[in-house]
Amino acid sequence: MDSEYIVEMRNITKRFPGIVANSDVTIRIKKGEIYALLGENGAGKSTLMSILFGMYEPDEGEILIRGKREKINSPSRATELNIGMVHQHFKLVSNYTITENIIMGQEPRGRFLGFLPCIDIKRADREIADLSRKYNLEVTPTDIISDINVSTRQRVEILKMLYRDAEILIFDEPTAVLTPQEIDALLDIISGLRDSGKTIILISHKLDEIKRIADRCAILRRGRLIAVLDVKSTDTKEMANLMVGREVSFRTEKKETGFGETVLEIDKLTIHNSDEFPVVRNVSFKIREGEILAIAGVSGNGQVEIAHAIAGLMKVHSGDIRLYGKSIRNMSIRERTEAGIAYIPEDRQEMGLVLDFNLKDNLALKRYYRDSFARKGIRNNTYLDECGRSIIDKYDVRCAASTETIVRSMSGGNQQKAIIGREIELGGVLTIFVQPTRGLDIGAIERVHKQIIEERDKGKAVLLISLELDEVMNLADTIAVIYSGEIDRIAPAKELTTREVGEYMMGVGVHDKAGEVV
Amino acid sequence: MNNLSTVIINGMSFALPLFIMAIGGIYSERSGVTNLALEGLQGFGAFTGALAAYVIGMHLEADSMVPTYFAMLFAILGGMLFSLLHAVLCNYFKADMVISGVVINILAMAMTAFLTKTINKNIFGAASDKFVLGVMRRFDIPLISRIPVLGAFFTNLYPFEIIIAILAFAAWYLLYKTPFGLHLRAAGDNPAAVDAAGINVIRIRYLAVMMSGALSGLAGICFAYSISAKFSSDIYVGYGYLAIAALIFGGWKIIPTLGACLIFGFARSAGYQIVQQLGLPSSYSDLVMVLPYVLTLVLLVFLAHNSQAPRALGEAYDKSKR
Numbered sequence: 001m002d003s004e005y006i007v008e009m010r011n012i013t014k015r016f017p018g019i020v021a022n023s024d025v026t027i028r029i030k031k032g033e034i035y036a037l038l039g040e041n042g043a044g045k046s047t048l049m050s051i052l053f054g055m056y057e058p059d060e061g062e063i064l065i066r067g068k069r070e071k072i073n074s075p076s077r078a079t080e081l082n083i084g085m086v087h088q089h090f091k092l093v094s095n096y097t098i099t100e101n102i103i104m105g106q107e108p109r110g111r112f113l114g115f116l117p118c119i120d121i122k123r124a125d126r127e128i129a130d131l132s133r134k135y136n137l138e139v140t141p142t143d144i145i146s147d148i149n150v151s152t153r154q155r156v157e158i159l160k161m162l163y164r165d166a167e168i169l170i171f172d173e174p175t176a177v178l179t180p181q182e183i184d185a186l187l188d189i190i191s192g193l194r195d196s197g198k199t200i201i202l203i204s205h206k207l208d209e210i211k212r213i214a215d216r217c218a219i220l221r222r223g224r225l226i227a228v229l230d231v232k233s234t235d236t237k238e239m240a241n242l243m244v245g246r247e248v249s250f251r252t253e254k255k256e257t258g259f260g261e262t263v264l265e266i267d268k269l270t271i272h273n274s275d276e277f278p279v280v281r282n283v284s285f286k287i288r289e290g291e292i293l294a295i296a297g298v299s300g301n302g303q304v305e306i307a308h309a310i311a312g313l314m315k316v317h318s319g320d321i322r323l324y325g326k327s328i329r330n331m332s333i334r335e336r337t338e339a340g341i342a343y344i345p346e347d348r349q350e351m352g353l354v355l356d357f358n359l360k361d362n363l364a365l366k367r368y369y370r371d372s373f374a375r376k377g378i379r380n381n382t383y384l385d386e387c388g389r390s391i392i393d394k395y396d397v398r399c400a401a402s403t404e405t406i407v408r409s410m411s412g413g414n415q416q417k418a419i420i421g422r423e424i425e426l427g428g429v430l431t432i433f434v435q436p437t438r439g440l441d442i443g444a445i446e447r448v449h450k451q452i453i454e455e456r457d458k459g460k461a462v463l464l465i466s467l468e469l470d471e472v473m474n475l476a477d478t479i480a481v482i483y484s485g486e487i488d489r490i491a492p493a494k495e496l497t498t499r500e501v502g503e504y505m506m507g508v509g510v511h512d513k514a515g516e517v518v
Numbered sequence: 519m520n521n522l523s524t525v526i527i528n529g530m531s532f533a534l535p536l537f538i539m540a541i542g543g544i545y546s547e548r549s550g551v552t553n554l555a556l557e558g559l560q561g562f563g564a565f566t567g568a569l570a571a572y573v574i575g576m577h578l579e580a581d582s583m584v585p586t587y588f589a590m591l592f593a594i595l596g597g598m599l600f601s602l603l604h605a606v607l608c609n610y611f612k613a614d615m616v617i618s619g620v621v622i623n624i625l626a627m628a629m630t631a632f633l634t635k636t637i638n639k640n641i642f643g644a645a646s647d648k649f650v651l652g653v654m655r656r657f658d659i660p661l662i663s664r665i666p667v668l669g670a671f672f673t674n675l676y677p678f679e680i681i682i683a684i685l686a687f688a689a690w691y692l693l694y695k696t697p698f699g700l701h702l703r704a705a706g707d708n709p710a711a712v713d714a715a716g717i718n719v720i721r722i723r724y725l726a727v728m729m730s731g732a733l734s735g736l737a738g739i740c741f742a743y744s745i746s747a748k749f750s751s752d753i754y755v756g757y758g759y760l761a762i763a764a765l766i767f768g769g770w771k772i773i774p775t776l777g778a779c780l781i782f783g784f785a786r787s788a789g790y791q792i793v794q795q796l797g798l799p800s801s802y803s804d805l806v807m808v809l810p811y812v813l814t815l816v817l818l819v820f821l822a823h824n825s826q827a828p829r830a831l832g833e834a835y836d837k838s839k840r
Contacts, residue, residue, distance in 0.1 A: 076716035091711040093704040094829060104704060105715035107697045118695040 006031040012061035018400035021047040039220035040441040041413035054078040084161025085170040099141040151182040205441035207236040244443040260289030263461035269319035287461040294464040294476035302485040311343040340428035360388040360403035395421035413444040483507040523670035533783025535740035539761040542733030549726035550706040554619030557758025558626030563735020564742040565630040566596025568649040568749035597735020605727035612834035648750035654743040706828030782810040
């Protein structure tokens with residue numbers, strides 16, 4: 001090997017109908033470094049790596065691996081070249097064991113009944129156990145995928161690459177699905193892999209992660225390579241500006257306003273899940289006009305269920321939910337929408353959108369039955385189209401074919417913009433945001449935060465449910481901390497420090513409810 | 519021979535072809551291809567098998583067993599060939615799998631009826647809508663067939679019962695013990711994962727559907743050589759659907775599916791036996807034919823919430839989807 005670079009992608013151009021995903025991009029990656037690809041959603045990071053992994057072929061340009069020109073036309077070819085990739089959406093068989101998932105395609109052979117060739121699953125289990133110990137990736141090889149959590153599944157994906165002797169490991173936004181603690185663990189794992197001689201390519205839009213572990217960082221914007229930086233000598237502010245292409249403010253500006261009448265009142269709410277387990281217990285709080293109430297908490301402590309109950313997706317076991325003093329407990333979802341509840345759900349693809357519908361229909365999902373949208377039960381397509389266009393313009397939804405774009409083909413950030421636009425345009429009195437910036441890049445996060453503040457300034461009540469503590473601290477007027485289905489602490493945001501909230505989230509806060517504000 | 523033995527003997531000879539057909543269905547569905555075409559596949563297999571037996575039998579003595587075995591071979595090949603239609607429609611054209619299956623059933627019925635009449639008239643010079651095959655010669659397994667009660671499982675066997683037992687074991691081994699089986703079952707849960715492992719999902723699904731065709735074809739000719747004693751449109755009485763019910767009750771797993779098939783088989787043979795013992799008119803035995811289906815309905819009530827269908831069942835695999 002006469003080149004110091006293990007991977008070189010030269011002058012890569014890739015066009016899709018309607019867009020140029022990569023335009024003349026050249027990157028060179030050294031053996032044994034963590035090389036980050038930074039860029040907004042839709043900047044072409046994933047496309048570039050999909051090309052390296054053989055899922056797309058570039059229209060122009062060439063790829064050199066270990067100094068040798070290679071044509072990578074399939075993931076199998078990439079695997080042969082010791083390239084592995086952890087995709088954003090894991091590719092695991094849910095009813096198989098961890099071992100079965102890892103060995104698939106490269107099974108160790110044994111003998112069944114002494115003469116028939118078969119998979120030697122016992123040997124495979126041992127091999128996987130050894131491998132997981134070697135790289136500190138704790139898994140139990142015989143566990144079934146559907147029984148294990150997201151971060152373990154991710155470890156399985158990493159083991160899958162290592163089992164195939166991957167030397168060049170590509171991670172596509174690996175932290176998007178993880179909780180803060182899990183992120184820490186993963187970053188340690190990635191550094192550990194580098195230290196054992198692997199080359200890592202990390203796709204991300206989270207600056208702090210890149211700052212923490214990456215050696216060098218390439219910034220992409222709208223398909224073009226903007227800069228390659230040495231991470232140590234660059235500050236995050238500069239990276240952010242280069243990525244977005246303008247000045248970015250990290251702190252959200254928020255002016256003080258007074259609160260108006262009580263909009264939403266949750267009264268001793270208890271919710272049972274399908275196993276009749278009380279996931280939310282005796283929760284009470286109020287949100288007034290012009291107030292953002294944020295529920296902070298570690299994932300899975302009942303916060304999503306509260307949102308579901310307000311939106312009408314889950315049954316209330318006991319207690320009441322009132323909107324302007326009127327109980328909505330037994331209303332249908334449509335009645336609640338008409339009463340003024342807008343809901344931006346956590347899972348935008350499952351619950352927020354019909355992925356195979358076009359944008360026009362998706363943007364009208366909550367209003368299509370209203371008079372101007374439909375006359376005597378027949379759709380008014382012109383009006384649907386107009387409304388769609390106005391949301392697309394107003395909320396800067398980037399899409400290839402305007403209102404006719406199939407939503408599945410859009411990036412996550414733009415899908416979220418579309419949902420937020422749709423819900424805000426309903427013109428309600430209460431807007432519920434559940435994890436509104438999950439998986440979004442910094443530019444998009446900034447925009448969502450502004451919209452949340454705008455809603456509040458319009459005098460609406462806002463319920464924000466977020467796992468990101470920074471987001472909660474930044475936006476909320478009032479913070480309620482939830483821990484195992486109960487609100488442990490509720491207080492005006494200025495009376496709480498990040499540290500305090502963090503402690504309550506972990507259930508270790510002092511159980512002093514004297515400061516409770518209602 | 520006592521009543522219990524009769525119930526066992528007749529029950530097994532019905533349950534085993536049903537079982538091998540259900541295994542075919544399991545292969546197809548575990549790979550992700552919904553297969554309602556079993557009914558048509560077994561009918562078409564029975565047709566090609568019966569035709570082969572006719573053609574070959576013309577040159578041999580009347581009591582030769584050779585045509586029988588050729589019939590089974592050609593039933594397997596015929597079923598496999600016909601199943602390619604389903605495989606191509608589902609995998610290449612990405613057609614709706616349910617519709618494809620139903621259409622294939624209707625097509626098989628119409629086509630074999632037409633071909634049987636035409637071939638009888640033009641080649642064998644007889645105006646007939648059936649190929650008469652007779653019943654396969656049965657045999658006992660020495661010694662073990664004498665064991666009280668359980669010996670009935672080894673008495674009065676059709677040769678195909680042995681063949682099915684061997685093939686069923688082979689199919690089980692292939693599905694659960696080999697890399698191919700691992701890939702096949704994965705393709706029905708998360709085809710993208712299989713693809714990412716460098717395995718061709720479409721190829722697996724083609725093979726799985728062909729397997730269902732081959733095994734259904736075999737089942738069809740077994741019915742033709744036992745219950746029907748001929749090939750005619752009588753072959754389409756819904757055994758294919760019964761096999762689908764069995765594999766669903768079996769949770770798309772081979773061993774529990776055997777249990778379901780045995781229940782169906784014994785319910786049917788016990789019903790006949792009761793009708794005979796009570797000396798009821800023959801029209802009541804028609805009622806007994808309904809028994810497995812009634813049982814299906816009853817079982818459905820109890821097992822409705824216990825569905826473990828493959829997650830990607832019925833979804834055509836499309837690489838480009840996000």
